[in-house]
Amino acid sequence: MNYLIGVDVGTTATKAVLYDEHATVLGHFSKQYALYPNSQGMAEQDPATIVDAVETTIHDAAAQADLEHGKLLAVAFSSANQSVIMLDKNYRPLSRFITWADTRASKVARQLKHLPLGKILYQRTGTPIHPMSPLTKIMWLHRAQPAKVAQTSYYGDLKAYLFHQFFDVFKLDVSVASCTGMMNIRTQDWDERALKLAKIERHQLPEIVSTTTRETGLLKVAQEKMGIPADTPFVYGAFDGALSNLGVGAIQSHEVAITIGTSAGVRVVTDHPVIDPHQRLFCYAVDHERWVVGGPLNNGGDVFQWAVENLVDVNAAETEPVDPYAFANHAIAGVPAGAHGLIFHPFLGGERAPLWNANARGSFFGLSELHTRADMLRAVMEGICMNIATVFDAVSDVAGKPLSVTATGGFARSMVWRQMLADVLDCRVDIPESFESGCLGAITMAMESLGMIHQLNEVTDFIGDVQSYLPDADAVATYQKCLPIFKQVEKLLAPAYDEIAQLQEEE
Structure with missing residues (x-):
């Protein structure tokens, strides 16, 4: 062997x-x-x-x-x-x-x-x-x-x-x-x-x-x-985002790859450089012939980790035979789409795409005395997905509406999050069995270098089983009402980001 x-x-x-x-x-x-x-x-x-x-x-x-x-x-x-x-x-x-x-x-x-x-x-x-x-x-x-x-x-x-x-x-x-x-x-x-x-x-x-x-x-x-x-032989390979696309077989312009680990990314591969006139997206090389257009987001699984650590009811969690993350996912599943009118902006670590503002800060909007911890947990998960949707929309603007999304990263282990992403994006989401797409993309480049394969799209032969999630019409309708509010509130808060960041630095 x-x-x-x-x-x-x-x-x-x-x-x-x-x-x-x-x-x-x-x-x-x-x-x-x-x-x-x-x-x-x-x-x-x-x-x-x-x-x-x-x-x-x-x-x-x-x-x-x-x-x-x-x-x-x-x-x-x-x-x-x-x-x-x-x-x-x-x-x-x-x-x-x-x-x-x-x-x-x-x-x-x-x-x-x-x-x-x-x-x-x-x-x-x-x-x-x-x-x-x-x-x-x-x-x-x-x-x-x-x-x-x-x-x-x-x-x-x-x-x-x-x-x-x-x-x-x-x-x-x-x-x-x-x-x-x-x-x-x-x-x-x-x-x-x-x-x-x-x-x-x-x-x-x-x-x-x-x-x-x-x-x-x-x-x-x-x-x-x-x-x-x-x-x-040691083969140089590429940057992790490009190889994540390659490793899930998303190397056509109608296939978007989304990664949600600690941070997140939305990317599509093109055969020529594509520049966004609004400067929302990057355009980097996959290799000498292919380009990846997309946006990196600072806030992904790390925000959900913050929410679990601060919003899960410790006393309730201790009575359950599961870890806090499983407990949080169970609580979120019991809240309807839209979290009873609660919207969360997940900018805990500033934000890259689409804002490109290191001083951006997170917020809950619409919070009332009727909201519960479970509502807030769901709003956090939805906020991460809606933020991804803003970059997804920007990618669609410059590269065309995709036919499918392939998603990987630690989030993909959550069944609730898988379905939520399909609903927020209103697009089919495919989850590959293998989570280490970057490593698979890297060895595919090595195979091409060694002459074991003739072109990189042969990577599709190496990808295992894939689970697909279709959008739920009722949830889609709810999120199509939430997303404009998410974007509107972000624009309204943007002028205050620098001031609040300065205030926090002085503390």
Whole structure:
């Protein structure tokens, strides 16, 4: 038997999945790590911890494979995007990874967004002007940490740093590069105008390579920790959102993929760059021929976790033979669609798409003395879905109304949430049996790189059983009344977001 390993390097954990050469899952492995936040918007990761997690999960996956009688054909990568690490002339870290979730560049982003140049850069790079963008992060670093910038020879990201640690190269796939706000989506090379604004030179960034590019010749230290042959090909792969689409087979323009984990994302694949005239959406590369258009949302499962921790009746939950999340889902199922006229805006962590406002804040609207904790729990779940619907509508505006939605992520384990998403979107929702779509997408790129398949759409042969959920007409009618109110209230509150955020910072 021959093997492939897909690795997904995320914000709080690295996952590895062991497959056979027919993409059958043989084992799951993961290792968690800390995200370092603070009240000023910092959200950083420790580079050594990330390297260790990747090496450990690959080691554990390889240990389950029978490499005495089989061969590890490749290791392929999915990774979070929009991280920045400062490196000295020997590629040693001068900083931790500044992740996509870091909002310290908010002021820089806000100033740039209001300039004509901001719109021009969005049109050239496909990256919305926001503190998540490495472009604005590097601009902020020049202002906030000039002494460290003076010592910096190179700016890398999560994947470029890992491949340097493993192979002593400084390269980055076109997919992750396209998420930086510094790659021109038409030339697929670093954009001179963005580099000038960031005050960096081309040689300070990684070389942009294809998503199917392979590296071999593992450095000895990494090879020993992973316990795999040094000549094992490592395939760069793409950013996690693109590979999530690929891993669920949503690679046609009429198929939308939605992921709801800690955060969320709505994405559709096109055969050409698509720019939203209202700057609500990103346009990033899947590979050199395909593009993914969509929007990332800060607020997903983490908001539901907050709701469960703060709204579930602890005394009632203790009498039930289920965990608090199952108890919450049961309570929500007993409340009708619309939560008795209660609407929740889930902006607990600011918001990216469609608002692109790091100062956005959450709220309940319509709350009365008649509402219960169960109503509030349902309103939270509905609010997350309605927020996703606003991005879904924006994607439909620029890419056409989809015929189906494929949804993955931790939320997909909730039957209540599955049906609710279909009702709010008024669209069929398909839930694949396999939840690790990023890893499957990564090994599909490895298969194409190795010549095992001829085109990426052959991934549909590897996807297991799918459960489909059709919209309920009565619930759809209710949500079509709720959604306009959701959007109207958000617009009314938007002017106050900066003021409330400032007030909270002063506390």
